[in-house]
Amino acid sequence: MSSRKSKVLMRKLRRPFEWLGVWIGFAILTRVSHKGLFRLCDFVSAVMYRFDAKGRRHAEANLKVIFGELDPARREKIVRGSYRNMARTVGHAFWTCRDALARVKATGEMSASGRAFLAAHKPAITVSGHIGCWEILSQLAFLEGHVMMSVAKDIGTKGMTDLLMKARMSIGQEIVHADGAFRVLMQGLKDGKSLGLLVDQAVRPSDGGVWIRFFGKPIPVSAAPAFFSAKGKAPIATAWSRPLKDGRYRCETINFYTPEDARDIWWLTQRIAKDLEGVIRRHPSLWVLNYNAFRKTPTAEDLAKLEAKEKGRLTK
Numbered sequence: 468m469s470s471r472k473s474k475v476l477m478r479k480l481r482r483p484f485e486w487l488g489v490w491i492g493f494a495i496l497t498r499v500s501h502k503g504l505f506r507l508c509d510f511v512s513a514v515m516y517r518f519d520a521k522g523r524r525h526a527e528a529n530l531k532v533i534f535g536e537l538d539p540a541r542r543e544k545i546v547r548g549s550y551r552n553m554a555r556t557v558g559h560a561f562w563t564c565r566d567a568l569a570r571v572k573a574t575g576e577m578s579a580s581g582r583a584f585l586a587a588h589k590p591a592i593t594v595s596g597h598i599g600c601w602e603i604l605s606q607l608a609f610l611e612g613h614v615m616m617s618v619a620k621d622i623g624t625k626g627m628t629d630l631l632m633k634a635r636m637s638i639g640q641e642i643v644h645a646d647g648a649f650r651v652l653m654q655g656l657k658d659g660k661s662l663g664l665l666v667d668q669a670v671r672p673s674d675g676g677v678w679i680r681f682f683g684k685p686i687p688v689s690a691a692p693a694f695f696s697a698k699g700k701a702p703i704a705t706a707w708s709r710p711l712k713d714g715r716y717r718c719e720t721i722n723f724y725t726p727e728d729a730r731d732i733w734w735l736t737q738r739i740a741k742d743l744e745g746v747i748r749r750h751p752s753l754w755v756l757n758y759n760a761f762r763k764t765p766t767a768e769d770l771a772k773l774e775a776k777e778k779g780r781l782t783k
Contacts, residue, residue: 497565512554522757548752560602567638571606580720585611596667596743597755599708605663613661616641656699678773679737696729705742
């Protein structure tokens, strides 16, 4: 069987289980307490870890890029933690479909630096990765008075994608489908709306990605934050949501950039990646490790251009 036919077959076989997961998300997770949510998500994460052999291989490969060889016990602990964090974050998206405002207020807080940035700049661009509870970042910005717009990709079937987008819009965010998102988001900025973007996954250059280095390895990532900042004259804050010991989350800022910084699209995209690197190195179990982050290989021409940009920036 060809690789393409095999993938199509696997998607068909997986579909009933995906629908079951979405149904459970809406039927059960919205009705449990926050502690109950964590207990359910931790159980699900343990099952995912047990059966997702491919994901575990990606996680171990990513950890090797970040840290080199690790003690097997430490590596397993980090990977299990990553699955747990991912399950809790997705669970949070469903959980906040009910009493969204009250639940976000009860389980999240914005740092003083984040509140100051959002109070001083409207519209603004917040940039993060799949670290901590990434779903709560735009929710907390919404509570600070910003109309937030985010991008979503297809997940499974169209019906499943629509349901998950509904979950993310429960607090009042505007979710834009990835196809044709640029014009919609650009218009949103002009209308005074803010953007919440995640930029730690590979994006083909044909789709707006630029080659940078992430943990020392070439990877094409979205240059959208820099483009929107330069064109829309909106400042950028890189941030992430730190899980607290009491089960809540705090949005913490990492760095700030002006539209003038965005004039150099490549440099700013690389700087944002470095911001996220720092958090991931300190908290690897809070990053989505089972994603094949370094699957794309640059051509000789791509690598030469990247090296030229790095050299040119260093000599400025």
